[in-house]
Every structure is written in C-alpha cells, then in structure tokens.
C-alpha cells in the first residue's frame with residue numbers, strides 16, 4: 001500500500017510553547033485517517049502544516065510524494081482543505097464561492113460549471129446553489145466548505161474538526177458524506193476530531209496530546225488495548241459478594257448495588273461466573289468503549305497539569 005502522507009520528526013513551537021514534538025506518522029492511500037486529541041493537542045497546527053499554510057520548525061513531510069516546503073504548489077493541487085474556521089465569503093452565493101475557487105485552479109467554462117455542480121451533488125447541496133453562504137445553517141456551511149475543497153478534485157482531503165458545533169443529525173450527515181467520498185471516490189481523508197465516537201469510524205486513529213503522539217492504531221486495537229471489557233454483576237447480597245471478592249483477591253468496583261470487574265478479555269468472564277454463580281442474580285458483559293479508551297490514553301497526562309493555554 002502506498003503511503004500518501006508521510007510525516008517524520010515534525011516539530012513546531014509558538015514562542016516557548018512546543019505545539020508539536022517529534023510527530024511521525026504515515027497515512028495509506030484511500031484510507032480514512034483520524035487525528036484525535038483534546039483541545040490544544042496540536043491538531044490544527046498539524047493540519048495547517050500539512051495544508052502548506054504553516055511552516056514547521058523541523059521535520060520532513062511528503063504529500064502525494066512531494067516534499068513540503070519545496071514543492072508546495074504541486075501539493076496544493078492535490079489536496080483539498082477544510083479549515084476549522086470557515087473561509088468562504090458570506091455575501092456570495094454557494095455557487096459563486098465554488099466557481100471563484102475553481103477559477104483559482106484554472107478551471108473555466110463548461111468544465112468549471114460541471115465540477116461545481118458535481119461537488120455540490122456529492123455534499124447534497126445541489127438545491128442551495130443560489131443561496132448566500134452566510135444564510136446557510138451550520139451543517140450546510142460545513143458541507144459547502146467541503147464542496148469548495150473538492151472543486152479541483154484533490155487526491156487528499158484534509159478536514160479540521162468538521163463536525164464541531166453541529167447538532168447530532170448534521171454530524172451524522174456530514175460523516176456519511178465524508179465516508180462516501182472515501183469509499184466511492186477512493187479519496188484519502190485526513191480528519192481531526194475531539195469526538196472519540198467519530199474516531200471509531202476511521203481506518204486508523206492517531207491520538208495526539210500536548211503535541212505528542214500518545215497512541216495509534218485501528219479503533220479496534222485502541223479499544224482492545226486501552227478500554228476494558230467489564231463483567232457487571234447483580235449480587236444476591238452485595239456485602240457478601242464484595243467480601244468474597246476481597247477474600248479471593250479479585251479487584252472490583254461497586255456502584256448502585258451492582259459490582260463490576262475489569263476483564264482482560266471477555267472470555268475471562270466464564271471462569272469468574274463459574275466461581276460466583278451462587279452469589280448473583282444476573283450478569284452482563286459490557287464491551288469497553290472508544291470513549292473509555294480515549295480517556296485512558298489522555299486523562300492521566302492531563303492530570304500532570306501543564307499547558308492550560310488553549311487557542312480553541
């Protein structure tokens with residue numbers, strides 16, 4: 001598989017604040033890649049560097065095989081960027097915004113018209129072509145921003161927190177659009193998010209915290225590695241069960257009359273249930289969530305204190 005984005009040893013400081021520290025990763029062509037991290041992690045900094053707008057202090061970056069900093073024009077032809085803050089003109093219509101963008105890439109006449117139309121179709125805004133950008137809803141604006149990023153048919157789509165601030169329905173709609181672009185058009189999609197449940201949709205997730213990569217893998221790998229499955233027990237006699245668990249040195253947590261035991265894997269529940277069957281009314285095995293994994297990765301570091309300077 002071809003690595004369409006390669007990042008090695010990326011460093012960026014704002015004054016004395018290290019926004020990115022030795023960040024290295026690569027993205028396979030055609031994949032949906034999520035950069036997940038809390039506010040201030042360095043997601044927009046990474047995004048701004050990849051989209052050629054911000055110069056890193058150190059590191060090597062290749063996009064579609066072109067070295068950043070040396071072949072930026074070639075890179076810009078091959079990437080479409082949606083920034084965290086929208087950059088479209090509120091007073092122009094959707095169509096005018098897109099046509100203006102296409103013209104910047106040398107498109108004109110029938111070709112420009114066709115590309116604008118198909119970009120609007122992909123994001124489901126074909127009926128909004130004549131509407132002023134400033135009059136669109138939040139979700140429609142984001143979809144229009146994506147359409148703008150698509151007019152020059154890029155190989156790589158870079159999206160910085162595209163769903164932040166949207167209601168759940170618009171978020172879902174936007175994600176369906178993103179996934180459609182990736183699966184149908186074979187586009188590589190690089191998206192940042194601070195919603196762990198969104199990262200679950202990606203092929204690969206990189207977790208960034210305080211400018212450093214703290215975990216990476218498929219959502220399933222992260223979940224397996226950082227989030228427990230739990231055995232939830234409803235005891236016949238809570239005190240007696242807790243006493244027994246203590247005696248048998250089985251670590252547990254109790255909560256509103258139930259007892260939960262962290263499992264190394266869900267199969268471990270079988271042996272435990274055999275030992276405890278006479279003490280319980282019922283049980284449930286609950287799978288660890290992506291949210292739990294994210295908190296396990298990021299939270300311990302947060303508690304160290306440190307950087308409170310947040311731009312967003």
Ligand code: ADP
Pocket residue numbers: 014017019037038039040041042043044045046307309310311312
């Ligand atoms: P994220 O997008 O993950 O929220 P950013 O990349 O925007 O994070 O910011 C990373 C860190 O760098 C934050 O601590 C932020 O306050 C700081 N930062 C970002 N941009 C600037 C800037 N232009 N000047 C100074 N500090 C900045």
Ligand code: MG
Pocket residue numbers: 043044045084160161312
């Ligand atoms: Mg950001």
